[in-house]
Amino acid sequence: QVQLVESGGGLVQPGGALRLSCAASGSIFRIDVMGWYRQAPGKQRELVATITSAGSTNYADNVKGRFTVSRDNAKRTVYLQMNSLKPEDTAVYYCNANIAPAWPQRWHDYWGQGTQVTVSS
Numbered sequence: 001q002v003q004l005v006e007s008g009g010g011l012v013q014p015g016g017a018l019r020l021s022c023a024a025s026g027s028i029f030r031i032d033v034m035g036w037y038r039q040a041p042g043k044q045r046e047l048v049a050t051i052t053s054a055g056s057t058n059y060a061d062n063v064k065g066r067f068t069v070s071r072d073n074a075k076r077t078v079y080l081q082m083n084s085l086k087p088e089d090t091a092v093y094y095c096n097a098n099i100a101p102a103w104p105q106r107w108h109d110y111w112g113q114g115t116q117v118t119v120s121s
Helices: none
Strands: 003-007 010-012 018-025 028-039 046-051 057-059 067-072 077-082 091-101 108-111 115-119
Touching (some): 018 091, 077 091
Antiparallel strands (some): 028 046, 046 057, 067 077, 091 115
16 A cells, blocks of 8 residues: 655756655555656666665765755655756656555565656757
């Protein structure tokens, strides 16, 4: 019954900004790492950013300084603020979270449905 639901994708001009959100729902015991991956047509899925439950972050080199990942543990939500967007950022963005459900209390990887981000003039 655990689910990740994404929102916030869309079309933006180069240099613009978007904010993605991903909320976890269901009967949950704990959430550890949450983060974002992306996949462009014909390319492998790649890591964008991750954040631990304590707030430690990790970024891909090509987004560091432009993107910021954050989370609200009370809302069970992870965010990705994307600034100074470039055409090469165009991809489907997927939310990911390592979650232990209320039962059984076992760590499991969950994925969101994906949201399209298009950067174009």
